[in-house]
Amino acid sequence: MDARVGTTSSSPLYLLERSDVGLVQLDRDLKVVAMNSFARRALPVEDKQPFEKMVLSFHPERSQSKVKFLLDQAECPVSNPPPMTMIINIPESVLLIKVSKMSDGRGDTFGYTLVFYDITDAVTRDDAAGQRPGTKRQLLKIPTVSGNRIVLVDASTVRYIRSEGHYTWVHTAQGSSFCNLTISDLEGRLDSGSFLRIHRSYVANLDFAEQIVRDDGKVMLKLSGGDDHGLPVARTSVPRLLDRLGIAETAAER
Numbered sequence: 001m002d003a004r005v006g007t008t009s010s011s012p013l014y015l016l017e018r019s020d021v022g023l024v025q026l027d028r029d030l031k032v033v034a035m036n037s038f039a040r041r042a043l044p045v046e047d048k049q050p051f052e053k054m055v056l057s058f059h060p061e062r063s064q065s066k067v068k069f070l071l072d073q074a075e076c077p078v079s080n081p082p083p084m085t086m087i088i089n090i091p092e093s094v095l096l097i098k099v100s101k102m103s104d105g106r107g108d109t110f111g112y113t114l115v116f117y118d119i120t121d122a123v124t125r126d127d128a129a130g131q132r133p134g135t136k137r138q139l140l141k142i143p144t145v146s147g148n149r150i151v152l153v154d155a156s157t158v159r160y161i162r163s164e165g166h167y168t169w170v171h172t173a174q175g176s177s178f179c180n181l182t183i184s185d186l187e188g189r190l191d192s193g194s195f196l197r198i199h200r201s202y203v204a205n206l207d208f209a210e211q212i213v214r215d216d217g218k219v220m221l222k223l224s225g226g227d228d229h230g231l232p233v234a235r236t237s238v239p240r241l242l243d244r245l246g247i248a249e250t251a252a253e254r
Contacts, residue, residue, distance in 0.1 A: 022095075024114040030054055033111070042093065042118060087119075087143045087150070087180040094120045094143065096150060119143065123152060124189070139189040142170050144177035153177055156194075159208045159223050160231055161186055163201040173225040198241055199234045206244060 022039035026032060032051050087096055097116040104110045124137035141152040153170055162169045162176075163183035169176045179186070187197050198204050204221055211222035213230055219238050220230030233241055 020118070022114075022116040022118075024116075026112040026114065028109055028111055030112070039116070042095070042116075087145065093118055094123055094139075096143065119150075137189070138191060139186070142177075142179060142186065143181075144170055144179045146177065151177060155190060156207075158205055159225055160205060161195075161203040171226070171228075196237075196241060196244060198237045199232050202231045204231055209245060212242075212245075212247070 020038040020042075021036075022042050023036045024032060024039050024043075025034040031054055034051075087094060095116045096119045097114060099112055099114050102110045102113055120137060123139055123141040123143055140155055142155055142158065144151050144153055153172065157172045157174075159171050159173065161179075161183060162171065166182055168179045168181060168183050168186060170179050183197075183201070183203060187195070187203050190203070194205050194207050195203050196206055198221060204223065208223040208225055209221060210224040211230075212233075213220040213222060219233040219235075219241075221233050221241065222228075222230040
């Protein structure tokens with residue numbers, strides 16, 4: 001992770017230095033053979049007895065495909081593959097996970113080591129005392145993946161988020177970044193005062209709203225700070241969008 005060296009309590013390096021590390025050892029069949037106590041506390045292991053079980057079995061169903069992808073990518077044909085990195089979202093936590101293939105003396109795959117950090121404090125607002133029961137901590141930074149790095153994108157700079165299957169692309173004025181979290185994960189953790197789900201595949205930051213365009217019965221939302229042609233607005237989302245922007249339906253139809 002890119003981080004400036006410093007001692008302030010808000011720096012990513014400081015947060016990682018003071019955080020516990022989760023360790024899980026897998027065999028060649030992706031079954032858990034060992035894990036440390038922090039991993040057992042942090043991961044949603046229902047019966048707390050994960051040994052000899054597939055590692056996917058104690059991840060939420062929506063995260064299983066991501067973890068499987070991470071493990072598949074770790075099985076790299078080169079002799080010294082770099083650790084693969086992924087972000088997953090579990091209840092009340094955002095985890096940064098790295099997986100590395102372990103080889104024996106002949107170079108054959110022996111198993112896999114999964115290492116994770118809880119980076120929730122680095123990317124969320126620390127206002128748990130003022131939260132409503134049942135709500136998730138709000139993301140101030142969105143963790144994105146660039147090569148083998150994690151890049152934290154300020155939520156306030158995000159113009160919109162586009163879904164692509166189980167993953168998302170986070171768009172700013174500087175370009176787009178890949179994110180392992182789903183659009184539903186992000187929608188539930190971003191500031192609802194700024195961000196609105198306008199389509200099953202799009203969440204828009206209304207702070208950048210510039211124009212609403214109607215064409216042949218379709219509605220598009222144009223945002224400032226980019227050269228895109230506008231985002232599609234689902235028919236069912238139009239009334240909510242207009243209400244959030246303080247626009248009367250009759251005036252918008254003119």
